[in-house]
Amino acid sequence: MGSSVTSKLRAVLFDRDGTLVIDVPYNGDPDLVRPMPGAKAVLDALRSEGIATGVLSNQSGIARGMITAEDVASVNARVDELLGPFDVWEVCPHSDQDGCECRKPAPGMVHSACRKLGIAESEAALIGDIGADVRAAEAAGATGVLVPTPVTRAEEVAGARLVARNLADAVVLLREAP
Template structure:
């Protein structure tokens, strides 16, 4: 394996688990298909894994801190342990430097792991995840969902069809099977099964 990342940091909702807005119920947590396998691939390669997640429902009073902790515990039950969790409980209006698209969550996770953010990979499903990665100097890989805007896909430097392909890209310095160069220099996409 060439150029393994120092860590791979994942967005939570829409990336690792199905997006249930302001979910405060562990029973409603459902893993995205292939998420456990993708994470285990990184664990087998001895690459630390973490979660970087905006959770404004806490600031809005929609999710109690204890409920957030219970939901995150359920995520670990389904997907295995994470080496770091970095969560922003603030709302947009708070101007928090950790709320994505600001880089704070990524910088905090990297510091907790004792690694440099520029050697981390951030995998997420929306433009905010990719903007936060860039702001932190990290590499970002977008895994689009039905909620991902076309403009977010167009702006991403790297796009993968699913988590498994994103992890292979992260582990192989962008040399994954099905890699497609685009018209934009430095931007790559991975084609999924047809």
């Protein structure tokens, strides 16, 4: 672990569903929140080193009327209780059709999180389970790491520059990344 790499990385941002917590589609129930194996240990290790953590989550169920913003807030509060505290939260409530700047793979949430943290995008990484997470990171000038799940498409894995088996391996990759 060279200190030059560690000092460059000032924040690790995470996708929520399928990355930090087990994906429950359009979840509005905090009682269904279950952390991914190893997530808490990875987050605690980053925080102990003074690296900021954040969550960036597309929540199109709000735009589709399947869940409310309050539902998402209560689920996020439960994630924070189990895995937090996170330094920054970003939620995109829009659907694909809205053409917003925040919905991943657009870079808006990465830019916003970095602004709130007072860091350059090049000092941040985004870890997620689908190609949109990695593309959002790269579009913003951050480093993207893909941690595939069984639902991650093969072409997304093939298209990602950095791919890890789990969150702990993703952080190791970030330390080794040029």
